[in-house]
Amino acid sequence: MSKKVQCPRMFCRSTDVEPVGVSKKAGLVKGAVGSLISPVVGVAGLLSGKKEATFLCKKCGHTFTVKL
Ligand SMILES: [Zn+2]
Numbered sequence: 001m002s003k004k005v006q007c008p009r010m011f012c013r014s015t016d017v018e019p020v021g022v023s024k025k026a027g028l029v030k031g032a033v034g035s036l037i038s039p040v041v042g043v044a045g046l047l048s049g050k051k052e053a054t055f056l057c058k059k060c061g062h063t064f065t066v067k068l
Contacts, residue, residue: 005066007057014059021054 007014052067 005053005055007060007062008064009057009060009062012057012060012062014057016058017055018058019053020056020063 004015005017007017052065054063054065056063
């Protein structure tokens with residue numbers, strides 16, 4: 001990754017984030033966490049085979065994924 005990862009949440013935009021998973025692991029983490037936040041995102045995360053990383057924002061606790 002070359003660009004900085006930033007929290008996508010409005011009014012947060014913190015760059016203080018930490019990776020919690022990459023690639024296939026991200027799909028599992030995203031599926032588990034995502035289904036709690038948004039069922040659609042959780043299912044999409046499990047179905048998609050794209051490489052992406054899951055990040056956790058330390059500022060607001062938001063979990064999000066970034067395509068690599
Ligand atoms: Zn945040």
